[in-house]
Structures are given as C-alpha cells and as structure tokens.
Amino acid sequence: MDFTSKTIFFTLTLTLTLASFLFVGNADEDIHVVNHNLQSDLTGLCQRTTNPTLCLETIRPHLLKGSITPIKALDAEVEATHEQTKRTMDFIGTSLAKSSTSKSLKDSLAICREQYQGILDTIKETKEAIANNDFTTAKLKFSAVLSYQGSCKDAFEGMEKEFFFSHDSDNLFQLGGNCLDIIADIEKAEGPKTEVVPTVSTPSTVSTFSNVIGTVS
Template sequence: MARYDQEDREDDILGNMIVLGVSLVVIAAVVIGVVAGIDNSTIAGVGTWNNNTTLDAICAQTDYKESCISSLKPIGNKSEVIVYFKAAVNATVSEMALAMEKLKVEGGTLSDEGELMALQDCMELLDLCTKELESVNMLVNSTPKLFYNDSVDARSSLSAVITYQRTCREGFKEFESTYNMDGVLQRSSELSSNALAIIYEHSENDDKEAESLVPPRRSTNELQGGLYDGYPAQMILAGDRKLLQYHSFRKLDGQAPNAVVAQDGSGQYTTIFAAIHSYPNGHKGRYLIYVKYGVYYENVIIAKNMTDIFMYGDGLNKTIIAGHFMDGTAYRRATLCEFLSH
C-alpha cells in the first residue's frame, strides 16, 4: 500500500504557480490542461473507484484514522470507494464552514493589529478552501470516467486546501499570537488530509501512455515535463506560445494590448496596479497587458474575477517586478499574487 506523507501532498500542487522567465508572463486564466491518463488495466472501467471496501480499510490509508472513522461512520462499515471519498470531501466542507463561523465569532475578541491582519487573511484563505472543495465536488459528481481522468485536478485542489490552512495558521504564528488557530483548523486540516490520502491511494496508477481517454499527445519536449522558452510546457497553450514567439508584442493577429504600462508615460498607465484594475467586469477573452521596460516596485494582486489576463514584458532583466512589503503577514508580502478562479 502506497504511503503519502505531508510533503508529498504539498508537492502535488500542480497549476497554482506563476512563472516569470525570459519574458514576464502571467496567465491569470489558469486554464491549465493537466491530463491524467488511466492504467491500461482499467481503461474499460473506472479503476478501483467502484470496488467495495470496508471503513477500516479505507481509513487505514489515512494519517488521521480516528477522524476518518468518525467522519465516514454514517456511510456504514462497507461501501464503494467512491462513496467513501465523496463523504470525506463533504465532511471537509462541513468542517470548513464550522471553522469559518467560529472565526467570525471569536475574531471580534481580537484587538492586536497583527492578529487582525492574520484574521483577514484566514477568512480569505478559508473562502478559497471552500471554492477548491466545490471544484472537487464538481469533478466527483461528473461521470466516473471523467472524474478518474481528472483525478490530478482533484488532488491539486485538495493539496491547495491543505496549504491554505497551513498559511492561515502561520499568519498567527508570525505575530506570536496566543489565539489557538491550530485548534480551530485541526479537524478540517485532518479531514482534508484524509480525503487527499484516499484519492491518492486510488489514482496512483495514472498512466499517461493510455491514449484512449486523452487528447492527442504533443512532442516529448513540449509536453512531458519539458520547457518552452523557459516555461513549463504544460502551462503554455497554443495561443500563448504564439505570443511568446512574437518579438514586438505590440500587435498579434490584429490584437493589440488592451493596456500598456510605461513608467515614462508613453503608455496608458504608469503602474501595473492601474492596468490590472482597468480590467472590465464581465470581460470575455484574453486581456493583454504589456509592461514596458523598467523596474516596478509594486505588490501585484490579480483578483479572482480577472479570469483571463495575459501580462508580458520586454524580456529578462528588462521588465522587472520588485515590490515587497516589509510589514504584514507573509501572505500579504508576495510580490505577485493571483487568486485562482474555478
């Protein structure tokens, strides 16, 4: 039986990274086409998801067995793996809601400025957790084959839930707070860990060589862990590769940048912040932001509703974002932060 420790879970986060390389590129749409295949022996079915198992057997795969048994006990001592997994996700959703309610109530007793900042971070992070869990539920409620083929996405979302909770707890520890955030999130953290362990155990034989359920494969250099102009090939869509190949960036197939940032005033905006906030509500399609040569001392935040931003610069060591806040939580000090949308 495969074991999956905390570091492995956190390493399983695929697609929540922004890469700055030869050109400054931010793909805020995050339409990351992660493809998970299926083991040759299970192509005709859905792997082990429909197999019957016992409560003890399913919980033996987890790190927090007592929490697992108590949360899945209503299902009974014997059921299908997929039924137990759905229940594990739903139990995490319920526990996350309880944690958020507790924070809302107890947060009113906090007065320290640092603790209040950490509290605000936690409310945002737990909201992100809820959205990640919703995305897992959408996958698990789809057809069995589709869910199995998308198991990497579900694992990624559950890994994100674990990481968001850890970030929340670390925010309070930064300010040496006596507030027991570990206690607030203990059960939700355990349940999300258990859900991830279950899905990992039953999808670890994903085989990318199984072709019947996946799109046609591109070249090895392009798709199998290689780089494209310094970027992970899996993150670069065909249209985006055309943008990376285009040297002028001023106009591509009739599409000029929607916003141009230039410190010398030659663009529409002098700050990246202003350009990002020019993104129209309800915008459809790619929104191009061209950031000209310069060093921009900004902390750039891309909101969840800005779902299709493509930001690029003049190249390595030419367009640089170097902002950094010395105050606040680590969550707030990131130079570039993107809140993902599902």
C-alpha cells in the same frame, strides 16, 4: 375436520413456521456478514490515510446509508472538510466582530478568513471534479486546501497563544490529508491512464509535374 385433515394441517403449519424462522435467521446472518464486510473494507481504507481514527469517525455514519465505495468515502470526507471549514470561519467571523480583539489579532484573522474562503471555493471545484470522475484534477485542486490552511497558520507565527482555533486548523489539515490519500487510492485502483497520442496525417508528396498536361521534354 377429521383426524387425517387435522394432522395434515398441523404438519403444513409447522413446516411453514420453521421455514420462516430459517429464512429470517439466514437473512439476519447475511445482513451481519454484509455489515462486517463493509466495516472491514472501511477500516482497511482508513488505515491508509493520514489520520485513520478521524477517517473512521467521519465516514462510519455513512455505512447506515448503504454500501461504502472509495468514491462515497471520499465524498463523505470532503464534506467533513467542508463542514470543518465553515465552523472555523464562524469562529473567525465572531472574533473579528469583537471590539476587544486587538489589531494584530484582527490582521491575522483577516488573512485566515481570506484563506478559508479559498478553501471553500477549492472544495466546490473538487466536488465538481469528483462528480466527473476526474480524480487527477480533484487531487490538484484539493492540494490547495492544505496550502490555504498552512498560510492561515503562518499568520499566527509568534502569536500561538492567540491562535484559539488551532485544534480546528489541525483537524482541517488531517481531513485534507485523508481526502488526498483516498484520491490516491482511487487513482491506484484505476491504474495508469493510457495517453492517446493523436495521429498526424502526413500529406502525400505531390509531384512537381502532376498538374502538367502533355509530355515534358
């Protein structure tokens, strides 16, 4: 290879190397910007919820799985509520099975077990509504979660010291509130739905004599 060929080869290699560094640098910068924007969007979304800190803690891990939309954020928060409910039901079941548990405590726990089963059923129905983009139904369904949680809490009135899963109950309430807040955000973004009023066709007036053949005197 002569001097000219070597020079051309070296120049070409250097150019390609610099171009590759620039491409990688720009790609890293783009990824950083995208991640920053996702984090910023999530922070803004969670700031409008009942418990912003809990919202960020439960939804942020899903940033690693791609972009976060309000609907995906809602899915994540509903699932977090579902998991919290199952954990609490495990605590309740374990305590009910203990022979040392007093009758009064068992009575309260039995009420809570029924209420928390209602929460699981409601979450299932809510997920179906979300899958159908029916957020009005999702809001109505999910509102029952807070009612069920409140009924369980009321069962421990005067027995606060025995309400050993009160922290989990409060977490469930906060998660439920977050879900309802995100649903409200989605509904607001969608705008008011135009109600389609069905048109009712008015039958034309038929003359009394329309079916009479011949002249009428």
